[in-house]
Amino acid sequence: MNERHTSNFSPRSSTVSRRTLSRRSLLRGAGIVLALPFLDAMMPSLARAASSSPTSPGAKPRRMLAICNNLGLVPDQFFPEKAGRNYVPSPYLKMLQEHRNDFTVFSGVSHPDVDGGHPADICFLTAAPHPGRGGFRNTISLDQYFAERIGHLTRFPSLNLGVNVIQGAHSLSWTGSGVLIPSEEKASDVFRRLFMQGSHDEVEKQVRRMELGQSVLDAVADQAKDLQGHLGARDRDRLDQYFTSVRELEKRMAMSKEWERKPKPKVKAPMPLDPASPREYMEKARLMYDMARMAFETDSTRCISIMLDSVNSPAIDIEGVQITDGYHNLSHHGKSDAKLSQLKAIDGWHMKLLNNLFTELKQVHEGCETLLDRTMVLYGTNLGNANTHLTTNLPIIFAGGGFRHGQHLAFDQLHNYPLPNLFVSMIQRMGLETDKFASSTGTMRGLEFA
Numbered sequence: 001m002n003e004r005h006t007s008n009f010s011p012r013s014s015t016v017s018r019r020t021l022s023r024r025s026l027l028r029g030a031g032i033v034l035a036l037p038f039l040d041a042m043m044p045s046l047a048r049a050a051s052s053s054p055t056s057p058g059a060k061p062r063r064m065l066a067i068c069n070n071l072g073l074v075p076d077q078f079f080p081e082k083a084g085r086n087y088v089p090s091p092y093l094k095m096l097q098e099h100r101n102d103f104t105v106f107s108g109v110s111h112p113d114v115d116g117g118h119p120a121d122i123c124f125l126t127a128a129p130h131p132g133r134g135g136f137r138n139t140i141s142l143d144q145y146f147a148e149r150i151g152h153l154t155r156f157p158s159l160n161l162g163v164n165v166i167q168g169a170h171s172l173s174w175t176g177s178g179v180l181i182p183s184e185e186k187a188s189d190v191f192r193r194l195f196m197q198g199s200h201d202e203v204e205k206q207v208r209r210m211e212l213g214q215s216v217l218d219a220v221a222d223q224a225k226d227l228q229g230h231l232g233a234r235d236r237d238r239l240d241q242y243f244t245s246v247r248e249l250e251k252r253m254a255m256s257k258e259w260e261r262k263p264k265p266k267v268k269a270p271m272p273l274d275p276a277s278p279r280e281y282m283e284k285a286r287l288m289y290d291m292a293r294m295a296f297e298t299d300s301t302r303c304i305s306i307m308l309d310s311v312n313s314p315a316i317d318i319e320g321v322q323i324t325d326g327y328h329n330l331s332h333h334g335k336s337d338a339k340l341s342q343l344k345a346i347d348g349w350h351m352k353l354l355n356n357l358f359t360e361l362k363q364v365h366e367g368c369e370t371l372l373d374r375t376m377v378l379y380g381t382n383l384g385n386a387n388t389h390l391t392t393n394l395p396i397i398f399a400g401g402g403f404r405h406g407q408h409l410a411f412d413q414l415h416n417y418p419l420p421n422l423f424v425s426m427i428q429r430m431g432l433e434t435d436k437f438a439s440s441t442g443t444m445r446g447l448e449f450a
Helices: 045-050 097-102 118-123 142-153 187-195 200-213 221-228 233-260 281-297 327-331 337-362 420-429
Strands: 026-029 032-035 063-069 103-107 159-163 303-308 375-380 396-400 407-410
Touching: 063 142, 063 281, 097 103, 097 337, 097 396, 142 303, 142 420, 159 281, 187 281, 221 233, 281 303, 281 337, 327 337, 337 375, 337 396, 375 420
Parallel strands: 063 303, 063 375, 103 407, 159 303
Antiparallel strands: 026 032, 103 396, 375 396
16 A cells, blocks of 8 residues: 555544545554545535355365356357257357267346446356446356355365456456456466465465455454444445455455465476467467366366456467457458358367367266366356347356256247356355345256256
């Protein structure tokens, strides 16, 4: 915290409710400085007027991997024409044919009221409505819902990975108070976090950092209590949410301190070499899939999200195909044969990478099951058709996790079935009791446990 940012109010002052608070207002105590969130009281008054539980240690783990490609897939190449278990695979699904009985394909599903075109990518795991509107505030993402409840069982409560992501703008992971969790973009950094043990001095230094960061709210408790007494109801709610998120962070830091002194798992794989250019999009994606598989295989975490930020990607390198335009421009193909040809080649590589991921997850065994049997893999997008910015009829593949797959669940393409119902089924499969997530209306109809 920069010490030049000083507060212009005293939290004990009885005039707090009648004065506009500085955006740089701070709480101070015992050498701790805590910046406050943005409150209505920091705005001029006229502006305010206008504006068997698998969750227990030692239990056989279940896991979740969620992947979002925010430019979607060419719809007529993805969706099968026939529903049910005897569907004829589409051109894209033919590339996954060897795993046909390991996944379910959905059509006619979307997030209710999640509109706005490209901004909808940040709602892929939250289903928070109207992301393109002013004043939008995101809600907790599915991976963080899991992390809050089972994250203490592993070294890392969750991993949030990305390819070509605009940092600070795009992410699949959001806290319960609507705060973005940045994506990790370098596979080498993820590898170091997962598997490289620091020296004794480095470990102890990290533990000391965590100890110094704890009890922040205790240090400023008196000032915070007095401040809350002088704020309006909405500001008190915001401050409570903020303090709750700080407490959650402190709990995670405490758990991290315990893990710091435990040896990290050993793997035979070498340190990955990070691609130097965003054009090497597919290699970046492949490496992130590898990191996810290795993290699950070593039970380093049980919740991983991967944002494939295609919107932010240039003309990418595809083996055997010359890509002449940026990924985003190709997605707005206007039915141009030249653009569609290149886009299909890109989509084909996405399917090849997904096929390889399924293969490698099935090659790892946990007792009589495979890693894919124990891992729910959600692959999809926030756009049903990137060419027209539609956020309905989303192409979704759901694999593994111990469900009865091998089918095409086709819902009404005009009046879509809520995708958050799948999230409820995933939550229940993880061993957590709930019948609601975001805009869900129940569990996913037609999807059964194996």
